[in-house]
Amino acid sequence: MTNAIQIRDLVKTFGGGRSLFGRKANEVQAVRGISLDLKRGETLGIVGESGSGKSTLARMLVGLEHPTSGTMLIDNKPWADLAASGSRAFGRTIQYVFQDPVASLNPRKTIGDILDVPLRLLCSYDSTKRALRKRELIDAVQMPLDTLERYPHEFSGGQAQRIAIARALAAEASILVLDEPVSALDVSVQAQMLLLLQQLRDDLALSYIFISHDLAVVESISDRVAVMYLGEVVETGPAAKLFANPQHDYTRSLIASAPRLSATDSAA
Numbered sequence: 692m693t694n695a696i697q698i699r700d701l702v703k704t705f706g707g708g709r710s711l712f713g714r715k716a717n718e719v720q721a722v723r724g725i726s727l728d729l730k731r732g733e734t735l736g737i738v739g740e741s742g743s744g745k746s747t748l749a750r751m752l753v754g755l756e757h758p759t760s761g762t763m764l765i766d767n768k769p770w771a772d773l774a775a776s777g778s779r780a781f782g783r784t785i786q787y788v789f790q791d792p793v794a795s796l797n798p799r800k801t802i803g804d805i806l807d808v809p810l811r812l813l814c815s816y817d818s819t820k821r822a823l824r825k826r827e828l829i830d831a832v833q834m835p836l837d838t839l840e841r842y843p844h845e846f847s848g849g850q851a852q853r854i855a856i857a858r859a860l861a862a863e864a865s866i867l868v869l870d871e872p873v874s875a876l877d878v879s880v881q882a883q884m885l886l887l888l889q890q891l892r893d894d895l896a897l898s899y900i901f902i903s904h905d906l907a908v909v910e911s912i913s914d915r916v917a918v919m920y921l922g923e924v925v926e927t928g929p930a931a932k933l934f935a936n937p938q939h940d941y942t943r944s945l946i947a948s949a950p951r952l953s954a955t956d957s958a959a
């Protein structure tokens with residue numbers, strides 16, 4: 692079985708202008724030599740405190756940031772080849788779902804027009820095929836068909852996130868990077884969203900990178916978890932094992948400082 696993503700020795704350094712004394716000023720090492728694999732069909736949770744480099748890693752995976760050094764294979768394609776081919780190649784391979792669903796949807800366009808963009812620009816489908824795919828996509832995220840004629844402000848946060856997921860699925864990329872996808876939602880809506888994501892992953896053979904600082908959410912959806920601290924991965928392991936028996940001091944302190952796992956406890 693090949694990996695959906697293979698990351699080796701990945702480094703990202705921001706800034707680094709020279710000061711009067713020849714030392715690099717304002718340099719931030721956001722990611723410091725990460726190696727990770729995402730298996731096909733797997734959900735890999737990524738946890739870590741604010742500033743640990745989770746979003747920088749995510750942004751490099753989808754081509755929004757250039758690595759300083761290291762290699763990545765995304766769906767067996769070298770990252771550098773995808774970057775050389777441009778955003779269309781990335782968009783058909785790997786998609787990013789943002790935390791704030793309402794802000795990620797253009798308020799002046801109908802949902803149909805929003806879904807039209809990737810179908811036109813990334814897939815080059817004709818209008819008949821686009822109309823068919825839009826109905827399939829909206830159905831896949833369990834929204835009514837009249838959603839296509841409505842505008843983003845007419846939807847709740849949970850509904851808007853379903854639409855954002857439909858858009859991420861439009862170009863048939865098999866890998867989604869979900870960056871805090873349920874953090875802006877009410878706890879009751881979070882559970883439904885996690886269920887939908889699991890169904891989509893299984894039905895469409897997707898692989899997920901799932902970033903969150905909510906350990907309960909990560910434990911409930913992830914097969915494996917990677918713990919980031921100061922730009923490094925300090926521990927990886929199967930989700931249940933890692934949370935039950937953390938090996939690294941930082942993982943232990945992260946678990947100790949997390950609020951009680953109320954969402955999963957009360958859903959049981």
Ligand SMILES: Nc1ncnc2c1ncn2[C@@H]1O[C@H](COP(=O)(O)OP(=O)(O)OP(=O)(O)O)[C@@H](O)[C@H]1O
Pocket residue numbers: 705706719720721739740741742743744745746747748904
């Ligand atoms: N464009 C940038 N320029 C300079 N520094 C940056 C930039 N983007 C991120 N950083 C820095 O890199 C480090 C990692 O940030 P990053 O956003 O990846 O962390 P994070 O774990 O995703 O945090 P959060 O959970 O708050 O989103 C931080 O110190 C941040 O200030």
